[in-house]
Amino acid sequence: MSDDDGMLLNFDTNADFGEKTVAKVTGGRWKDRRRLKMMVTGQQPNKKRKIEKARENDRERQEIVPREASVGKNVEVEAKNARTAPLVAGPQVVSSLFTSNREISTSSNDNARDESAVHKPSNAPLFKDTFESVGVQELLVNHLKEKMRIQKPTSIQKLVFSYLLLADEGRDKDLFINAQTGSGKTLAYFLPILSRILQMNVRVDRKSGCFALIVAPTRELASQIYSVISMLTNCCHYLVPCLLIGGERKKSEKARLRKGCNFIIGTPGRILDHLQNTQVIREQLSHTLRYIVLDEGDKLMELGFEETIRDILNILHQVPVSTERYPQLPSRIVHVLCSATMQNGAAKLGDVALNDYKLLSTRKKKHDDAINEAPDQLLQRVVVVPPKLRLVTLAGGLDEIHRKHKQTKSSQTSRTMVFLSCSDSVEFHYETFSSNDAYHRNLVGESVRLMDKGNSILPSFLSDTDPDVVFYKLHGSLSQPIRTSTLESFSKDSASTKGKHLIMFCTDVASRGLDLPHVGTVLEVDPPFSTEDHLHRIGRTARAGQSGEALLFLLPGEEEGYLGKIKPYHPKGWKLLKYDEDLLKPAFQETSVRRSDRNDKPDGTIHDWDTNATTWHLNVERRVLEDSTFKSLAIKAFTSHVRAYATHISDEKAFFNIKLLHLGHLAKSFGLRERPKGIGAQNSSEKDSSKKTPKENTKNKMFRLARMAVKESASEFNY
């Protein structure tokens, strides 16, 4: 009956009649009955309730301020800010850093490093041998000693020089040079080439043609090889190298090629482009080309350059070789492959590029599956860190290195490299550490920041002293000029960097072949995508006989099994750290980390280290809540990190299984209090409420994205 409606609406539902009476609604459609019933009881429809709840939660989140954190309990938070207090509906519980973490099973170190023993450098120059004794041309020997301060060859150099310069059988054979990182492989392959050209005693200049083409997987590595070759050819300035890399203007490269060059160094894509479209490069190579070097050959195959390399080789193999012109040089094109690792990719390249090749290796075991080890003098450290604590432990790790830098303070510049899985994660970490407050100055665009007095991101920074730290970011999504100038600033001592601690957040774009001076520590916050990558990353330190340290972060659980996988690469063992005792406590004790939302003046109060660590982390979380740009950076970084995690090679999936990742805990290490889906709930629920399609479960979405990621080129994440 329609009259019923009116009657029911006139009831005073809030009236107190002692016992609550429930109005009985009968007749009509069930939807109408339900709506009426809800009106009577003062309820809102479900969807509306959800949206309202999400809005309310969001308001709470915006306003909550942590109460004192305590280890072992959840951190209860309350509305604090008087200005906004009325908006707050009630207390909210924020997960504590130190609770509900997965247990760490690695309690003892089964590959402990004997720290009392003296570990002699395994990639240092040899004491007894000389460059003369292995056939290097005199002019070059003098130049090496006087201008490059290189006195004696390393063991791989001795091996390659003896073979290429002294042994008759070695002159025309393809080569695979395999030696530890930082053992001088660039000079090992290039010095003999240059030596043989100089030994010809024939007048040559830039117009004589190109003798060698060197291909490297990254623009940075190609530029570095070009610098080494330019430095070497300073003693014979009539010989000229030329650099061809993506991201540079092709027109100016063409102009340089037209002027003539004797050595071409470049990245595969750009070299192939010129070979296909620039007539003059083919003219340069005709008759004179004798050497094709594939530096970091295995990486060239891994990055999916296989097709490009095949095309380059097909074109080059059609180039005529004239033995009449320079009979002292090899009578055929000699292929040289060079890498510190030689699995999979290198084997593939062997099929593509090498023909009846000779393996020159300094490896201890020479059978097929033998591997190169980390340099003996490198101190490898390992720490198992629960996902929630990754960010704050990174702060502890950086603080430790910085304290060491301050203790040994001299004019020496310290360099630290922090490896992360993807560009977005680099952006987030760089932003977290370098722009916490306004106390920084940009040195190179937005990619290099010098910390100013007052900056408080590391606990050891004092407000009244110069932090002496410069932060860098390097990844493949930055423009080439920025990448080049960032790397230049990191590697050279200038007025703004000399004597400071330079910290670079980077992807694997910086892991291969880069020779950056005095890198004291390498931190692998995200584990490498393969054990080869691990060797290359840590190989940025402890180069050419120098000392160095590396620190690998692993998550509790399956990832701990990865230690067994990398054990053969570390015959000298490693040091196992406890994230709390060894990294967090030393960094956060005897100090007082101040809350970012208060302007309290330092009153000399010293908090417990765990309280400080929690406050530090809550400051980052608060920044994520308050700053929408930073929040989207954090969400992007988290999502890309999870996607990148899925690209671990199948061999290592047992250790890095995306299905076993605790996404909620991991999100915390990106300053997010919930997984991104939850954080965006207020928006998405509003949007999605009108849609009929069922919502995809967050975890399933992650897996779907991860599967997509695997299909895509791995380079998106690694570089």
Ligand SMILES: Nc1ncnc2c1ncn2[C@@H]1O[C@H](COP(=O)(O)OP(=O)(O)OP(=O)(O)O)[C@@H](O)[C@H]1O
């Ligand atoms: N004989 C030598 N004596 C001293 N230093 C050397 C010698 N040969 C090379 N170096 C220096 O050693 C460093 C490492 O050289 P290089 O980059 O060629 O190593 P690599 O074996 O190619 O390393 P990676 O595998 O990481 O690419 C460079 O700074 C180089 O100048």
